[in-house]
Amino acid sequence: MFLIVASLAVFSVAALFAVLPAHRPVWCVRAGIFGACVGAAAGLLAAVQGLFGGSIESMRIPWSIPGGELHLGMDPLSAFFLLPITGLGLLGAVYGAGYQRGGDAKKLGVGWFHYNVLLASMVTVVTARNAILFLIAWEVMALSSFFLVTHEHDKPQVRAAGWIYLVATHLGTAFLLALFVILGEKAGSYEFSAFAKAGASLSPGLAVAAFAFTLIGFGTKAGFLPLHVWLPEAHPAAPSHVSALMSGVMIKTGIYGLIRLLACLGAPPAWWGWCLLAVGLLSGVMGVLLALSQRDIKRLLAYCSVENIGVISLGLGVGYLGLSRGSTTMAALGFAGALLHVLNHAIFKGLLFLGAGSVLHGTGTGDMDLLGGLYKRMPWTGTTFLIGAASICGLPPLNGFVSEFLIYFGAFSGVVSTSSAAVVSGLVVITGLALIGGIASATFAKAFGGIFLGEPRSDQALHAHEANGLMRWPMVALAACCVLIGFLAPLAVRAVLPAVGMIVPVSSDALDAGIAPAMEPLGWITAGCAAFAALVALLALLRLRLLSGRTVGETGTWDCGYARPTARMQYTASSFGQPLMAVFAGLLGTGGTGTAPRGIFPAKASHTSETPDPFRSRFYDPLFLRTLGLLALFRGAQHGRVQMYVLYVALTLIAFLIFSLG
Template sequence: MFTSSLIWLPVLAVLVFLIPRSGKWFWTLGIITLGAIISGVEALGVLTNDALSVYRGVSNVLFGDHYEVVDALSALFLLILSLAAFSVTFYARGYVEPHAHQKPQVQVSLHYFCLMVMYFSMVMVVTARDGFLFLFAWELMTLASFLLVLFNGDKPKVRRAALNYLILMHVGFMFLLAGFVTLAVNGLPVSFDSLKLYFAQHNALPLFLVFLIGFGMKAGIFPLHIWLPEAHPAAPAHVSALMSGVMVKMGVYGIMRVSSYIQTDLYLVGLIVLIVGMVTGLWGVILATLQNDIKKILAYSSIENVGIILLALGVALLGKAHHDLFLAVMAYSGAVLHIVNHSFFKSLLYMGAGNVAVATHSTAVDELGGLGRRMPLTSLLFLLGSLAICAFPPLNGFISEFLIYGSLLEGISTNGPLCVEALFGLLFLAFIGGLVVMAFVKLYGVAFQGQPRSVAAQEAREVSPWMLVAMALPLAGMLLVGLFPTLFLPGVFEASAQMLGISGGLEIYSVFAETFRQLTVALWVLCGVTLLLWGIRRWALRHRHEGGSPTWVCGFTAPTPKLQYTGESFSESLERISERVMKKSGHEVDLASGEIFPVDHRFEVTRKDKIDQFFARWWLVVLRRINAGTALLRTGKVNHYVLFAMLFLLLVFLMSLFNWLK
């Protein structure tokens, strides 16, 4: 049922092109809901029965002998994937339909079609074990997301970002291909499972690095993250929600899958993953804090969260290398749970950004302000999402960070071999945690609080209920994981133990069960104390008059919204510290000499890291040179081209001759 659904549902998805405009969304929602239910049942079956589902002979038509396996990790991914895809599709109605009458019908159909293809390709990515099926699904996912990003392709900026994305993804794809081909060259079947044989016989590090680069390109690890902050803001909100919420995690999934087969050299592999995670996290969060656009802040924060996940994964691998099972399982569970959590709050936040974009046609924080009054539900949801992403109790982000911190403290307190590594992990994680707060106070405080800074923000109205209802689904997940962690943790521990090759994840969980029970009590106490205080406050103020007065601005009597602190100024102190690694672009505004009373000036500042400059520069120079060289051959005359073809054939012939001589 599950595997065949992966064939007949995409076939049904094609029909979206034939359906009249009003029915397209319903069709898409129907197909994705059906897929989500089938995958969900499959995943829950695997998780509750604690067994693998192995399917052989899938998509024989395409490649021959292929197979898929659903284990606990795949099942968890299937769940978050299905939830995210469902809520995103639900949300798409509010976001796409207003545009639908401006766009050609085929483009709208293509958009919905790609949404469905992306969902099914991701389902295949997390279940395929066969190398070529996996690569096929991976490529399909890239192409579908590329087309989804292009929804607003009439803007040059969007086209540029999408192309950038497409090129970098294919560089990553080449690495993955090289990784799988290495298996074939060594006479092994091309599948994930034969990695185990390969790693048992060879030095694991080179092949692991190849996979790390290939998957890291998707995940956005430190030097390879440059596509991410371009592509996410360019895409429509629901597409960014899906891309950032789950697609980026496919890279992390790959790294987890590959690293699970490594037995020797694990220490070095773990150390590399840990360092990559620390650097990615810190880099991402510093840049997130410096951005002035909601979607860019969210994009960089995705990089940061991938960093946190990899940090935890690195600690887990180090723990496994030193046979410290408790530490390893705890850290791995932290990584897995953080993936789940991030898919919840990041898709919620992106949808919130979409609401803002729909209501005000802008996502620049310095053009917004005061949305809390005008869009109360969106603001509340966004606030809860921000609290969760800052990992504050009692929301879900805290639970996963608690696990990660717990494993780090475990590593330190036992004074074992991992003490120093754990210390650095702790230091970076705490620093990342502190700066995330800065980024999200800036985002929420400037965009949603205070007074509106523009007419558009002044006139913002709450968006359609469809979009709000779609945000409620991730919110429910956030609250459930946050307030009832003990419901989810056994499954997460089980999946983690399985990935680490340890039997008895539940026994390890039972050691911590009391801790988590107490933690849950503490979280409820926090809610209780706060609500009690609120009650006392209400009671104490019940007869009192609530006075109003203008905000104090040093006695100035004509304050305007322009006097508010801006996003730019909020992070100015951090910018001074980090200016060396940043590239600031944007033109300075010069006042004309005769300008006594300043007239309107518009300027825009954007900050990027210098990494992409580093990448782009030599790359472009080399490409231009090559291009200039090949331009000589492009004569435009048919007889020349026939000559080239003949020379090529001659070359092939000669090469086969050499081969024969050898």
């Protein structure tokens, strides 16, 4: 517990230092960054200790707020979520130091203030054991990230993104408030431990409402479809190290909250699992399709987060179905897969956002149709981005494969069982994951190919420069994590097990027995991956050996006889994705404008295509427009005369008085 408190204290002090009105603001910024690093390192130690130490600690300090108590606790589940928060927080701070080198120190100081506050609030969110404290930390997290999103508030689209985010996150919080009121009323206390006792005795109607509120409230933060609309706006608007932090770990606090609160609602019925499967399938497939249709690399990555949240949700669905069926194996596999994917996604999504930041930094644009050929100019960024892209597609031998394998394994153990419900759920998961995986491969082949391969498509890409040292090392560290977890799959699963044990209410021996069917295959997977790596090395050697002493020439690309290809004739990222998008045109609603080439000697032709978020353009925009129209009725009451406002207040008070006395 000491380490947690220490890290919170360091974050607070560093936050204050960062905005101190000092003579040399650069030093304040450095203090802020240093504090973020130290605090995150302390938190990381606490997480490792909590995960492997196995002890459950807590700390309570009375608080004057009614129902509130400064009650922090540490158990394997908290520790597990703390791991990516602090780890990515640390690397993000290092990267940010390099990314913003030479910027306006005053403005940067404010940014680092919020960065520290965001880290502190996330640490508090996953360790809070009191609903009031949790909500306050949740709100601070939302606000600090809002200010980080609007860091470049001189751009109108950034301001718009900030507003969308603010509205969305508060709508989500409203549902959480309702949930906590329901549970608090029943329990007579706002302690999570009291919730756990009260949740089991809710009336059926209230239990359904509580589940729905949990799903909506936390789903908004996590980015479940169709509550995801803020995500692709807000994440790209923020500076890249902040995007990494938001997309990599902040949305995971939604998953944490979901797991923590669902544990308070009594034994899970099967329909929870079905709900999560449906949400996961929808988010996964639509998320990855929308990711495929983006031109901007950061928007692509943001939509891809929706997809990965969907994958996590599929895992959770398998887990809860396993719990409701009493199958420890299915439950353990589903939850282990989901939790490991939480960690993995933090790693590769962090890596990819940092890589996207380097591209932005080096070229000034994130439009994939204007980039190309960056690999030769930015080899570090390119190599690490490739590793991140391969792992996010779930390709062996990297970490994404391990977590998806666990979820698949849970689904297959349902398929070979005799219960039709289990078979059907398994099929849903298998089809969903396979489809998501295939489209994700297309998406990231498009992203990596469009940005790094081929010839530069614009001047910006031609004059790109590699990221500086401070930006480089965090990316290398994250890429190394991708490879390590991929090759040490059995160890990674062992590390997740204590956290799984917090969700699956069985003894640790029973849990071990439940996960045992997957442990031997995981060992085999490691062996297979090692064999694969060895074969790659052998074949590469063989190739070198064969080519040594022979003529190895260099020339232009063979373009079927056409002698003067230019960089603009390449397939762009957009054209690469178009055929697959066309298959799902009905879901995406991609629109295009332009003039087609006509005649034997066509004149200038053009084509622009755009895929607006279908949920936003078909659902939210009309909804909010209508609401706005409705609210316009009340605009007459809003006229700016102070006396009238005093009258409103007085009238309301009198009305309340009559109501309470009458």
